[in-house]
Amino acid sequence: MRSNNTPILGGRPHAFTPILDAANQVILGKPTEVRLAAACLLAGGHLLIEDLPGLGKTTLAHTLARLLGLQFARVQFTADLLPADITGVSIFDREHGGFRFIPGPVFSQLLLADEINRATPKTQSALLEAMEEGQVSIEGESRTLPSPFFVIATQNPADQIGTFPLPESQLDRFLMRIELGYPDRDAERALLAAGSRRQASDQLSSLLAPEQLPQLQAEVAAVHVSPALIDYVQALIEATRNHAGFRHGLSPRAGLALLSAARAWAWLTGRDMVLPDDVQAVFGPVARHRLHGAQGGKLAGRAEIDALLAGVAIP
């Protein structure tokens, strides 16, 4: 699992191998997080990156967009951002004598919603609805979003000043939530020496043809899940529901999210079947933002998740 030179199973190279390598050239010292982000996109889910400013959240989103050849848009969320600033507006066109729709940034394949918790809940929910439905309704008319459609949202931790924390129901819309954290010593040194990473990511070119991503997503969805593995996922979900430290357990939707994320992780490992290792690898990112401590409103901690994984026997 973590560092296996000769994998016992899998290890087959796949279309994402060069993409991950290239991304790791830009985002230094964060291979696991890069891989989780890739898994999230492959599973067709949206990604929430949460960390302090300046740790490379935006760079990660930008890098993935470049490498995957996705049409990219970026919205900086602020307290005065309106829903229409995201979805688009209809304006009166004098020449044609009618209203013309100007699509907002949401009509792109990869939308980077920077610092989503700085916007008001009204604006947040406009985006989240678009994420869920794959379409937006503007002035009574439904407009379909492009496909594929990913949202990578970043947010500062909620204890920063001037933020509107996302409510639980909206957190659930994100397949994964990851934290980047500080780079380790070597990576930081390399980063300091090489200068800004944003420029490096601007120079990347696409490694994937536009029609390839949906095919790969279909491959990921076909990764085999055996009954024994479903038993394990069930055992994990039940453990969160019976856990005294959590206010609520995981929902069935969370269970499905866990499986599809595990499939993507297995595929990225070069396997055509899901192992408990894959479930464990994605369990934290998938489950943590869906679990809340019993006392306060804080999300489940990394240590609690690790203890849970260690305590649930693999059937």
Add this chain to the structure above:
Amino acid sequence: MKSSQPDPLSREQTPWLFAAAVVTTLPHTLQQPWWLSAFGALLFAWAFLLWREDRRLPGRWILLALVVAGVAAILADFRTLFGREAGVATLVLFMAMKLLELRSRRDATVIVMLGYFLLLTHYFHSQDIPTGLWLLFALWVVTAALVRLQAATMPPRENLVQAGSLLAQALPFMLVLYLLFPRINGPLWGLPADAFTGQTGLSDSMAPGNIANLVRSGEIAFRVRFDEVPPARQQLYWRGPVLENFDGRIWRQATRPASPERIEELGPRIAYEMTLEAHGQRWLLALDAPVALPADAKLDGRLAALAPRPVDKRQRLRLSSSPAYRLNTAESPLSLSDNLRLPANGNPQTRELARNWQAQANGPAEVIARALRHFREESFHYTLQPPLLGRDGIDDFLFRTRRGFCEHYAAAFVVLMRNAGIPARVVTGYQGGEMNPRDGYLVVRQSEAHAWAEVWLEKRGWVRVDPTAAVAPERIERGIVDALPAGEPLPAFLMRHGDWLRDLRHRWEALNNAWNQHILGYDTQRQRDLLSRLGFEVDWRQLIIALGLACAIVLALVTAWSLRQRIRPAPEIRLWHRAQRRIGIHCAPGETPLAFAARLRAADPALAARFDPVVRHFLLARYAPDNPTSLAALAAAVNRLPRRRIA
């Protein structure tokens, strides 16, 4: 020929039904007429071809014609459709024909049910071990066919395994029923009148050649286990019917009403247990002279023990005999005159010879000695293939052919004695037996059939005289193989075999005997003995209650076991645990196999290198799409692991 069948049979199910039909009918080919076997094989081949070519089954009129022809043939051969032979033949015929009518599940069910019934009919012919094994196998195949009807696409192996598992679950019930079901003396239902034909044994009359024919049979007549030391071979005269009436050729039992014997015992009794094979007659073949009989048996007035009804199935008897005895020193005049009577005409030379001896001799004892000396000193031969005798058979034998088997000598001797005025009669039975060193049972076969003579002397009563002993003393001392001259064509089973072959035969017969004694011979008495040894004294009413209780307990146990099976870990998990036990290092509850492998690699790279294949095959078996070979590969990898090191 309905156009649409309600519940059609799939192509994959038919071969199983063919197999069920074949295994249930095949042993009957040994018993039934050849034409029926040929007809059945033809029908089967036809049905098989139609199945292979995926062609239409024959129409109703063809089937009807076949039924009429088959039934007519059975009627022509057996003159009936019922009874043992004809009934079984009819069922076999219908089984073969049903294969041509396999359209719906209903037809298939008929095959399976008929198959189960046909299994039972094999016990008419034989209840020995090979039959039992074959029927067990056939039961398995028929049950597999039944399973097949429910699951047409199951892999054949799993099909057989499931049928086996069904039967295995029935096994405890079988044992309980076998041990506790009240045993009834006599059959549960009436068997057809011809159910017991074909049994060999002594008959109630004797003509020259009868016994010689019987001797050719290697069948076992009875087995005996002596309570103490077995008597000497020369004393082993097993007494059957006593023949007193002679018409010049055939000896028959007297019709005169019997008066009870008066036996004086002159020595200690010998107690023994006899397991008598069915022979269709009433006599019990007790050792001369029987003095204690089973409660319902009696003596026939001539010292032959009789059962109350013909011995139609194997019986176990407790008997005691007194080899030294004196019988009827005061015999009724009627009996004595009967035993002096001869046909008015015929055998003149014999009459003259006997009268000469009588005139010369001083009393009966001397006449007897003279006669025996005659047999011994003149050139008489003991043979299984005596020449044919003419109208005056005794004359022919004594003066012309001089070659004969025991019945010739016994008959000639008795005729000589009667001519010399000494009451005499023929006794038939068995002489000798073979001790099986494997189980200590004395085995007496039809080949030990024998005839000897008895004469009545003043003060001494009936005295046994065996003229065969004068001609061929080896017959009495060592057995028939030694007595027959070299070059005599012997039946194969009597041939002298190498020691290992003899030992093999002894083992096989001991096994058969154990089967007879303990499995087939488990009767009311044994059942009661067994239960009382366990501390229960029960009558049949309590037995039924016990049976119900035992069945309930077994049902509970079987259910518990199968529930446990359901929650029992899958085979790959059991192998995975075994692998961990074997290396003595265990995977933590939340530790994935790959994490475990990594931990192992850090701790002991050499062991990890051998453990990695186990991890790989375990993961494949458990998490990969179904692959029938992965379990075997996992088992092989686990077996290659080194044994646990003592840390």
